[in-house]
Every structure is written in C-alpha cells, then in structure tokens.
Amino acid sequence: MTKTTVTPKRVREIIAAYGADPARWPAAERTAALAILRDDAELSALLQDARRLDAALDSFAPPLPTVNAGDVAGRIMVAARQTPTPRPNETPSIPFWRWFGWPKIAGLAMAGVIGFTIGWTGLDAQLQEWMAPGSTIAAPALDAPDALLDGEVSW
C-alpha cells in the first residue's frame, strides 16, 4: 500500500470537504493532518471557521421515523405474497406473440384483413370474372373523384 504524503494544501482540502472534526477525516491521513495543523495558524483559523458550519449542521436533527421493523417486514411479506417474485431458476413464460415472431403475426393479420375485405365487398367474384379469359369489366370512371367531392360517395 502506497503512503500518501499529507501537505498543508491537502489539510486545507480535508477541512473543506469533511469539516472540523478529525473523526470525520480520512483515517489514513488523520494523524499527519493533525500534526501539520498544530504549527499552522492559517489552517487553525480555517478549522475554526469549519467548526461554526459544523455546529450549524449539527443543529439539524431529522424527524424521527415512526415505523418499526416488525411492521415493515410483515407488510412487505404480505405484499410479496400478492405479487410473487420468480425464483432465480425459473424461466419466465414467453408470451406466444414473442415466440411466434412479429413478422409472422403481422403477415397473418394482413392476410386476414385482405381476405375479409375481399369477401365483404364481393370483390372476389369480380376478380374471378376479371381473371377469366375474355373479361369485359370496365376500368373505373375518370370522373369518380368528382363524385366524391360532390358528396355522392361517402367515406
């Protein structure tokens, strides 16, 4: 373990960070820091200043907690019974959609929509006619969009 050298600059840093009480200083540097302080008036003044801030900080007593350990443990275990935690050796079940794969599901869904639309609109019958040799089904009229604008055809 390397021994760090404590300098007056380091003592200044220690006081600035940890305050005036040597009990709060890094243990490995405490003895050396105290030795330097004894002979340094400027550092002693810094220590005095830190002591005043420490006294102010010590005046802040936090509100006391009101729960007791037994109550806390009991409530947690009741809550845990209602939402059990998986054991480390259990594999959580994988939802079917993740196992099956999104692309496959999306493809199936699209096929279903298309099939439904074809059946609902009777398009399948028209398609069969169109595909048949010699079909004479006319192309949609060019003025169809105007019909939409005139309100004759609704969305």
Place this chain on the structure above:
Amino acid sequence: MNTDLSDDELMRRAGNGDRSAFGALVERHLPRVCAIAARMLASAAEADDIGQEAFLRCWQKAPGWESLDGGSGAARFTTWLHRVVINLCIDRRRRAAPLTLDAAPDLPDGAPDALDGLESKESAERVRSAIGELPARQRAALVLCYYEGLSNGEAAAVLEMSVSAVESLLVRARRNLRKSLS
C-alpha cells in the same frame, strides 16, 4: 440465531423464503435507512415510505442475491441498500416541489457572522431548508459522510463514483451551505 449471521447470509436465506432472516435484516438496517431518508427528504412520513420501499426491493432482490454477488463478496449488502435508498430519495425529490426559504426565519440582527447565530433551535429550520436546496448528489454525499459517518470509500461505493469525486461533492456542498446560511 439470525443476529449472528452476516447480511449476505441473511439475504441468501431470505432469498430461499426464510421470513425470519428477512425480518432480521429489516430489524438491523431499518433505523439507518430511515435516518438517511429523513435527512435526504426532511420528512418522517416520507422517510418511512422510503424505508418500506427499500426493503420491498430487498425482498424482491433476495432470490437473485447470490448471483449478483457471484460469491466474491464484492456486492456488500449495505452498499447496495444505501444506494437503493439514495436513489429512491433522489427520485422522490425530483417529483416533489422544491423547498423555498420563504418560511425561514430572518437572521438575528447585529450578528457579526451569520453562522454564529445558527446554533439555536429556531434556526435549525433554516439549515434544513439550506440542505434541502442542495443538488441531490451534494446532499447525498453530505448525508452519507457527515451525518451517517460513512468513510469516503464507503460513500464512493454507494454513489458509484471515485473518492475524489465524493470529496468534490462535499466541498461544494459545504460551500453552498455557507453561502445559503450567510
């Protein structure tokens, strides 16, 4: 006896469903957990909530504790628990309204140094408010090192930063407090 067992052993037993081991962990660490939360949040009610939330996470984490630790002893239970508490407090403060100094009493007249008048009880509120205004990480470093007596190494492990970064936070926290209180 559960009181003789280490935190890691109690955690392992709790992970296997040993409720008395879990109870022993709570008994051992709840006071400090609530003290940290109370100083971070300056509220007993909120500190109690944080305490319960922290130990709920402890219970949920227990089954996997050994795998986190890997048997190396590197993941000390208290380091992990204190980190959970600090993060819960920081999250809660992010959601809460910031403290203001409006309700703080005025400094006593004629005081040669503002800090000299702050040892009295009525000024504790001003200190509480000043601590509450610190950025979260500065407040966490101050609570862990100054109030809870953690070493700089222990605080660095909780906050997941270097010792020099912790010291920097402490220096800035104390500087900011001096400005606020002056």
